[in-house]
Amino acid sequence: MTANLLEFDLEGLAVFCEGLGEKRFRATQLFRWIHQRGASDFDQMSDLAKSLREKLKTSAHIAALPVVSQHMSADGTIKWLFDVGDGNAVESVFIPEDDRGTLCVSSQAGCAVGCRFCSTGHQGFSRNLTTGEILAQLWFAEHFLRKHLNTDDRVISNVVMMGMGEPLQNYSALVPALKAMLDDHGYGLSRRRVTVSTSGVVPMIDRLAQDCPVALAVSLHAPYDELRDNLVPLNRKYPLDELLQACTRYLGSAPRDFITFEYCMLDGVNDQPEHARQLIDLVRLHARAGLRCKFNLIPFNPFPASGLLRSPQARVQAFAKILLEAGLVTTVRKTRGDDIDAACGQLAGDVKDRTRVQDRIAQQRTIPLVPVAPDSH
Numbered sequence: 001m002t003a004n005l006l007e008f009d010l011e012g013l014a015v016f017c018e019g020l021g022e023k024r025f026r027a028t029q030l031f032r033w034i035h036q037r038g039a040s041d042f043d044q045m046s047d048l049a050k051s052l053r054e055k056l057k058t059s060a061h062i063a064a065l066p067v068v069s070q071h072m073s074a075d076g077t078i079k080w081l082f083d084v085g086d087g088n089a090v091e092s093v094f095i096p097e098d099d100r101g102t103l104c105v106s107s108q109a110g111c112a113v114g115c116r117f118c119s120t121g122h123q124g125f126s127r128n129l130t131t132g133e134i135l136a137q138l139w140f141a142e143h144f145l146r147k148h149l150n151t152d153d154r155v156i157s158n159v160v161m162m163g164m165g166e167p168l169q170n171y172s173a174l175v176p177a178l179k180a181m182l183d184d185h186g187y188g189l190s191r192r193r194v195t196v197s198t199s200g201v202v203p204m205i206d207r208l209a210q211d212c213p214v215a216l217a218v219s220l221h222a223p224y225d226e227l228r229d230n231l232v233p234l235n236r237k238y239p240l241d242e243l244l245q246a247c248t249r250y251l252g253s254a255p256r257d258f259i260t261f262e263y264c265m266l267d268g269v270n271d272q273p274e275h276a277r278q279l280i281d282l283v284r285l286h287a288r289a290g291l292r293c294k295f296n297l298i299p300f301n302p303f304p305a306s307g308l309l310r311s312p313q314a315r316v317q318a319f320a321k322i323l324l325e326a327g328l329v330t331t332v333r334k335t336r337g338d339d340i341d342a343a344c345g346q347l348a349g350d351v352k353d354r355t356r357v358q359d360r361i362a363q364q365r366t367i368p369l370v371p372v373a374p375d376s377h
């Protein structure tokens, strides 16, 4: 088996080149060919010595992920389904905007967290993606789009690790992929424009701050533990107080001076004025220790198995108003690509569930959601 060069960040590729008896700077040339120019054929790499190209042909390859399908939305959003083998497929979504192009990338085939409102969570979990499989989504999308738009300029300016999976439960594959995204010889993305979104894996938030601090988004979705335990089961392990303390610590290394809290608006579940006031109390409590944050309210994209409904627009606006009047920066996410099931929480791919996640979620559905907590703050 030859090595898939998409599995390496630049340091990893340098070690690989040294193993071939080559100088480390060859890795920089090779890395640029792969990531900046989208090359997968060693014969294209004209500034590499012929002897190195011959060695690479027998010891390495660049493994693109087969594209199962591509759907383009009326608003320009594109969703790809990539085959990752063994009956699993993962999705990536490109979201064009006037001033940026964002790629939403998957980190796992399925997800073991099992959030109640998330289509991926309902699919169960099969396996972690490798670094090469994470990077192959960006590698393909960037070079496909350049060809499609007939440009040599960079098209993808932002990456959000918000596709299928909990990225911080696939930490060892995630970090080299992030490093390749940030590397000036790779995609050269600014740390502020690469976002890891987590449901709250507290110890890994601390490690990310040390190893590769990028922008952080946290799926909050509830203002108190009893409700969040039900919506985001990981909360039972890392409850809100611990999570918000980790967010505050993260700000010491973060490239942005705030954490984004994602809040999916669920009709009658977490969208009442009381919930907004409880959120304000929660955030104020931690602001004394240095927490700074923004809220991103996400209109829920309903799917039948969830048994949940989207909050009416007026309620979302009323919720946002309460937060804004308390001085919290709050945005309501525009829904993009919902005509191709590419909107937030809709990514399902194809996953062979090797866990009991689906059973667990089915059991959770029998537990009634608590509409409003007693005033706990």
Ligand code: SF4
Pocket: 111, 112, 113, 114, 115, 118, 119, 120, 121, 122, 163, 164, 165, 166, 198, 199, 219
């Ligand atoms: S919201 Fe994220 S962490 Fe929760 S089930 Fe979906 S993919 Fe997993």
